[in-house]
Amino acid sequence: MKINQYLKQCKAQGKAVLATNFYNLETLQGILQAAKITGLPVILQLTRSSIEYMGLDLACQMARTGLNSYGVTGWLHLDHGDSFALAEQCILNGFDSVMIDGSELPLEENISLTKKVVALASQHHVAVEAELGFVAKLGQDASRKKFTQPEEALYFAKETNVDALAVAVGSAHGFYKEKPELRFDLIRKISKATNLPLVLHGSSGIPHPDIQKAIANGICKINLATEIKDLFMSSLKNALKDSDEIDLRKVFPKATSRVTELITEKLKLVNSQ
Numbered sequence: 001m002k003i004n005q006y007l008k009q010c011k012a013q014g015k016a017v018l019a020t021n022f023y024n025l026e027t028l029q030g031i032l033q034a035a036k037i038t039g040l041p042v043i044l045q046l047t048r049s050s051i052e053y054m055g056l057d058l059a060c061q062m063a064r065t066g067l068n069s070y071g072v073t074g075w076l077h078l079d080h081g082d083s084f085a086l087a088e089q090c091i092l093n094g095f096d097s098v099m100i101d102g103s104e105l106p107l108e109e110n111i112s113l114t115k116k117v118v119a120l121a122s123q124h125h126v127a128v129e130a131e132l133g134f135v136a137k138l139g140q141d142a143s144r145k146k147f148t149q150p151e152e153a154l155y156f157a158k159e160t161n162v163d164a165l166a167v168a169v170g171s172a173h174g175f176y177k178e179k180p181e182l183r184f185d186l187i188r189k190i191s192k193a194t195n196l197p198l199v200l201h202g203s204s205g206i207p208h209p210d211i212q213k214a215i216a217n218g219i220c221k222i223n224l225a226t227e228i229k230d231l232f233m234s235s236l237k238n239a240l241k242d243s244d245e246i247d248l249r250k251v252f253p254k255a256t257s258r259v260t261e262l263i264t265e266k267l268k269l270v271n272s273q
């Protein structure tokens with residue numbers, strides 16, 4: 001099934017899909033193993049930094065081959081595409097979906113950039129996610145957040161014809177210093193106004209009942225990145241602390257299996273509706 005069809009199905013049934021970023025072979029294996037164990041679909045995401053780290057072709061082939069060899073239903077998605085050129089590269093390299101993030105641009109510029117990506121993506125049957133409002137990124141001041149407004153979201157959806165919309169409803173990227181307060185009322189209003197599958201960015205550290213409530217109100221895609229990175233690195237540091245093992249093939253699997261545990265838990269949570 002195409003990713004836009006799956007997201008529409010999620011929207012119709014009040015369900016969601018987990019989207020997780022991967023950074024190397026080990027994090028990819030950890031995620032795929034979790035999807036295999038649970039039998040649940042997963043969206044594999046790459047950011048510009050991860051693409052630059054692994055190389056676009058290799059990263060793309062790793063994800064595609066991985067989905068096949070683990071027998072997992074899943075899709076490949078560009079997370080936070082920050083330019084038309086990057087979105088274009090991913091569309092032409094066989095991604096199922098791309099995010100074009102014009103959230104820091106003035107509304108009309110965000111619309112025209114998004115429209116340009118949608119025009120190309122639709123020719124290649126690739127889905128497009130855009131962002132409206134502003135979810136603070138890592139290192140940015142969280143108080144800069146700008147909530148998505150339902151009327152503006154409706155206008156944006158009509159103008160751009162996107163397949164999914166990332167919304168600013170109280171979440172932020174990275175870990176939270178204070179407990180995040182999600183605006184469930186706003187999620188419900190934007191979902192009703194646009195009839196689009198909505199995307200929640202910055203879900204690392206949001207209490208599980210709040211994730212479920214967000215899904216019940218119209219969130220169809222839950223993005224998870226920070227927690228995977230953090231868990232993989234802390235497990236690795238721990239494994240190396242009192243060890244002089246030089247065989248990385250004996251050290252990495254410990255961290256990989258922690259990723260599997262985390263993603264198994266998150267997949268079950270996101271699909272518990």
Ligand SMILES: [Zn+2]
Nearest residue numbers: 173201202223
């Ligand atoms: Zn994000």
